Amino acid sequence: MDLGVIHIKNLTSRLKGxxxxxxxxxxRSRFIPELIAGIVMAAIFIPEVMGYAxxxxxxxxxxxxxxxxxxAxxxxLGSSRHLIVGADSATxxxxFGILVTVAMPGSPVYTSMAFLVAFLCGILLVLAWVFKLGFIGDFLSRTALVGFLTGVGIQVSISQLGAMxxxxxxxxxxxPRILSFLSNLSQTNLYTLAISVGVLLVIIIxxxxxxxxPGALIAVAGTILLSFFYDFTQMGVSLVGSVPSGIPSLMVPSFQSLDFYVLFTTVMACFIVIIAQxxxxxxxxxxKCSDELDENKDVLGLGLSNILAGLTGSFVVNGSPTKTQIAVDAGARSQLATLVTAxxxxxxxxxxxxPVSLLPNATLAAIVFLIGLEMVDITSLKAIYREMPAEFVLAIITFMTVVLAGVLWGVxxxxxxxxxxxxxxxYRPNNSILIRNEKGEWAYIPVILGVYTEEGLIVYRFNRDLxxxxxxxxxxxxxKIVKNSDPPLxxxxxxxxxxxxxxxxxVQMLKELKVKLDEMxxxxxMTTVFPSLRRQFERSGFMKILGKENLYGGVNDAINAFENRK
Known part of the structure; x- marks a missing residue:
């Protein structure tokens, strides 16, 4: 049978269920709570995603x-009952931080690239599902992610000061933004500033x-009403302007006149953060909610969500921590609430x-300003400093890189x-030697020179992949252990x-080690050699050098063989 057909059948079987x-x-008993949660989520999400836009x-x-x-x-396609997918501040x-270097925000070239970023991120995520690469997200450490998102939050908040x-x-x-803001501060529009302060107070209180x-929704509705009754444009307050109506329709993003290096960089950066976050x-x-989870299914769901986002005139979407917490707080316990929201x-x-056309830009700027501040994870930074001071330095380096050099360098x-x-x-694992403890039980301890498992015998464990x-x-x-053994090992x-x-x-090192130990x-x-590892040893010829008589299934078998060798 053709390998391609087999692979397709394997993928089809993975899709079952x-x-x-x-x-x-x-x-059924959860229908009303999920309905209410979905309505609450919509009330909070709408102004929030306007801010993300x-x-x-x-x-x-x-x-x-x-x-x-x-x-939807x-x-x-996803497996998580709680993860909410949508626009997110990080992605x-x-x-924005990368595309703005080559195109004017809102321009046809910029929006085309944004649609393509979502589409291509989706393709990469689907490939990650096909090849079960969901683990890639594990390589963006929590330390680096905290520092990165904190830096992004600061940058986002600073970017809104002018509009506020x-x-x-x-x-x-x-x-440059701070310097520009300070140099123009004397030209502040007091009406705009009053709206910004009012929005901040409503949301915070x-x-x-x-x-x-839904404080943000209240602020949005309130400032739209004020804009309806008072001509804000006469006061120098800028408005959002016309917003098209109707559901999104299918479209094909254009590949013309695009900077492919910047496009590729943006896609890869978003791809990594989407999986990790x-x-x-x-x-x-x-x-937290004691639910089953299939991470690879979620990667597939994220992939097709992004593909459809790019094909329906939207931008990259992510599994959002803030939206997920909002959903849980609203009482959502399954994705039924998400369908209600949609x-x-x-x-x-x-x-x-x-009515959205009457919304002051200052309202959105204030909402985005708070979103940025919420990304500043002081609690996690304190925990890293307390528990891992060396990693705290790395988190601060990441944070400062984003603030001073931009998002691209931050990624x-x-x-x-x-x-x-x-x-x-x-590279620096804490390796172990097996000894009998005070109770006479076998236990691994950190390597100490001169300590034996038994006289003439040391069981050594290397606690990382080699x-x-x-x-x-x-x-x-x-x-070093052998040379410091007295009596001789x-x-x-x-x-x-x-x-x-x-x-x-x-493998070459193990061959060399065998020769050196023979000379001494x-x-x-060797013990606890998994079948796949043994096959590698056999292919490389190391098994012949070691000798099958020197290979044991477990540590106890080897110790017993040592004790009965004479």
Whole structure:
């Protein structure tokens, strides 16, 4: 049978049971609570995604579109009962921070690139599902992500100061924007500033009273009413202007006149953050709410949500931590509430977009300003400083990179720092020696020179996967242990239970280690060798060098063999 046909059949089998995992089975007793939660979510999400559209440099309607089709697609294909998909501040800021370097926000070239970013992110996510690459998100460390999002939050808040004060500011990155803002501060429009302050107070006060109160919606409705009764334009207050009505329709993004390097960079940056943030959020809420989760199904749902976002005139969507928390607070316990939200938003875009044209830009700027501040994760930064001071420095480096050099460099530094953390943990593992403790039980302890498992015997465990970067460390440590053994060591048992596989460099090191130990009259014994690892040893010829008589299934078998060797 053709391999392509087999692969398609495998994918089809993986799709069985996938549809509506986050919705089914329906609990009839939950219908009314889910209905109410969906309406509350719509009331909060609509002004929020309008703010995200502003962060992304996109027309307001494109933000609203993110909570119609993309949200509904994830309900069909995702597995999480709680993860909410839609526009998110992190990916919106990444997209804007990179695309703005080559195109004017809101221009045809800019919007075309934004649609393509969503579409191509979707393609990458679907490929990640096909090849089960959801684990990629694990390589963006929590430390780097906290620093990155905090920096993005600061940058987002700074970017809104001009609009909140009624000023025109220049610059893309934070420092030029601040300087431009300060130089034009004398031209502040007091009416615009009053609207901004009023919106901030409404949202903050209602949030303090009860998080379920849609403070942003109240502020939006209130300022639209004021704009209707008073001619804000005569006061120098700028308005959002015309917003198209109707549900989104299918379109094909244009590839003409685009900067493909910038497009590729944006797609890769958004792809990494989408997986990292979405998977982390779905995991957190599956544990919190005791639900089952299939991360790869969620990756598929995110992929098709983004493809449809790009094909329906919207921008990149993400598994949003803020929206998910809002949904849980509103009482949502399944994706039924999400479908209700999408239905409510459809009604809004068909019948109620005209009043939005009267919305002051200062209202959206104030909402976005608060969204940015909420991204500043002081709690997590304090926890990192308290628990891992060295990693706190890396988080601050990431944060400062975003603020001073921009989102693109922030993404690059985040990935580099994540890789450094991964390498540092795998390169310097805390290895162990097996001894009998005070109770006479076997226990692993950190390596201490001169300590034996039994006289003439040491069981040594290397507590990480073995690969080119740490192979030399294993050999040096083993040789050091042998040289510091008095009386002389007879057997060294290498417990390889921590190895899932080895690379070429590691195999060559093991061959060399075997030769060196033979010269020192020490028998090298290996235990807990998984079948896949054994096959690698056989292919490489290491098994012949080691000798099958020096391979044991478990540590106890090897110890017994040592004790009965004479």
């Amino acid at each position: 996938t549809l509506f995992s986050g919705l089914l089975p329906l609990d 502003k962060i992304a440099g996109m027309p307001i309607i494109t933000g609203i579109y993110t909570i119609i089709i993309p949200m 697609v994830f309900v069909i 919106a800021a990444i997209m 004060f009624g000023l025109t500011t220049t610059g893309i990155d934070s420092i 209602t949030g303090r009273i009860n998080r379920k109160i 979405s998977v982390a959020t779905s995991r957190a809420y599956s544990v 239905a409510v938003v459809i009604v809004v875009v068909i019948f109620f977009t005209e 690059i530094v985040s990935v580099i720092i994540s890789l450094i953390l991964h390498l540092s943990h795998s 690969y080119y970067a740490n192979a030399e460390k294993l050999m040096k440590e083993v040789i 007879e057997w060294l048992i290498l417990d390889s239970g921590g190895f899932t596989g080895v690379d070429y460099t590691s 009259n020490v028998v090298l014994v």
